[in-house]
Amino acid sequence: MSAITTASSTASTRAARRPSPLVRLVLTEAKLSLREWIAPVWGIGLPLILLVVFGSIGALHQPTASLGGRPLMYLYVPVVILMGAALICLVASTGTLTAYRERGVLRRFGTTPAGATRLLAAELIVNLAMVLIMAAVIVVIARLKYSVPLPTQFAGFILTLLLAVMALMGIGLCIASVAKTSRVVQGLGALCFYPMMFFSGLWLPIPQMSPALQHISHATPLGAAVTAMADTLGGTFPPLLYLGILVGWAVATCLLARRLFRWE
């Protein structure tokens, strides 16, 4: 044991140069996420495949009256980006967090100086990074291959994406709070995923829905996000109404998750 005591003093001189616990946690969570491969493959691969599928449909490149003369591809780019975000934040991440809770990982972190909250923060940062990478891949390929303009209203694009991720994480954490096992969480995640994707216009673009359905779509997080993001592709800042809806969803679900979330 004397070896440990002497070695600890050299460790403390090293401490000054060490990265902070949060940075270490983010790097570790990122590595684990890549090793689990579900989030990167689903969250980046699936949107990419869908982009190519939609891109190959000629009708989506025709000017559309309901979209102010722009082709429907302008809407499908945000749709596939938000689908990727939903897969990363809602499906993959809630599964990981529930498994952490089930297996006592969160409890164990709760007894270290880092704390379990910091682990959640690291998970959020990793998800955000993955969503940003995925979004970058999609908009670049959409520009190069399908001539969809880049989100020149960059601030509006990033803001919309950020708020959408917060809302999705909030919903995911709420699901993880009410469900006991990872299996139930996955089921509930899918149950939320499909309706949310419907209202984002994955199957039927929002402008082609009936007026009632359009209203409902705009009130859902992904419907609002798609509509807001489509504007940024044209270079305009998204209407505050849609950003407000996203803020509402993000705040409400995160506060609810904060109340409901169980650490064990």
Added chain:
Amino acid sequence: MSVIEVEHLSKAYGSTVAVDDISFCVQEGEIFGILGPNGAGKTTTVECMEGLRAQDSGSVRILALDPHADRDELTQVLGVQLQESALPDKLYVSEALDLYSSFYRDPADWRALVKTLGLDAKTGTMFKKLSGGQKQRLSIALALVGNPKVAVLDELTTGLDPEARRDTWDLISGIRDRGVTIVLVTHFMEEAEHLCDRVALVDSGRIVALDTPAALAESIHAGMTLRFLAPATFDPALLSALPDVTSVVRRGDTVTVTGNGNVLAAVTTVLARHEIEPRQLRVEQATLEDAFLALTGRHGNKEG
């Protein structure tokens, strides 16, 4: 000053009382055992100490720190090994140790630590590929990686084979020798007897006895039992007349003598005087397990 002060701690889950007015103090450098049957409230007690659970009433101070109010400071000096806690499956052992080291101001050198624990060959292995015993040893390493002043170890050697268990006991003794105060939650009598300076016997949320393992054993069986084989010519009356002897029973060749603490000296002196050789002489003293049985009316788990 006591390193740990637990006063009138109580905690109920709904209508089930898990901890019912528990108080104890632990001195610096002591190995303090919390022993009791499953569901006695041992884990809830230490969870209140670790800040994982809020007590209904009473107080906990570790190095004068409150587990909730002084959480940031306490976690720096308190090492914790939880019963049944896992790491992410695909985390490598070295990554886990690196990560946990980074949380502490003055971490131990984990390479030396894993060497002591016999895990140095496994640092390049993923958590899910470790055996039960290796996971347990990693969990001990993670509890000690922050160079804690106090360590709370819950079911330390569960899942270890007898040899690994002995090694772990040696390790714990070694850590105590460095001045670390240790709280050991266990249901192994042998472990408590071997390691602990003092033991709190917990049953149904209450401390039913608190003393050194030897004193606990003695408290319920003031006496001693001798057993030996004697020749047919041996007369039991020789011994039953002795003041230190309470009973003598002869069954075949076997003589069983019970008496107080002096019975061994008294009996051997008399036998020597009469030139009787007590063959296969065995002395039996009450053990911690006897105390446990007497005080809780339950069987402890000797093998685990």
